[in-house]
Amino acid sequence: MGDTLTCPECGAEIESMDDLETGHEVAEVEPQDDGSFNLFENKDLFLCKGCKRPLGVKKLQ
Known part of the structure; x- marks a missing residue:
């Protein structure tokens, strides 16, 4: 199971890329x-x- 991220702006729980x-x-x-x-x-x-708060960038390989 992956990690969960909470948006510091609106409190939304980010559980997958769908979020x-x-x-x-x-x-x-x-x-x-x-x-x-x-x-x-x-x-x-x-x-x-x-x-729409920025939460991260794609990691370069």
Whole structure:
């Protein structure tokens, strides 16, 4: 059995991927010492279906 996540915004119990909204993409950013940044591969952003609060990103392999 997997873990359960509770949304800190609305209190929804997240028990499976069916309880999340997916498909949003965010860029991974790495800041450099000179203040610039590098963009890396987009990651899928997972949102609470109840309130749309971001709860995590897909782990890169």
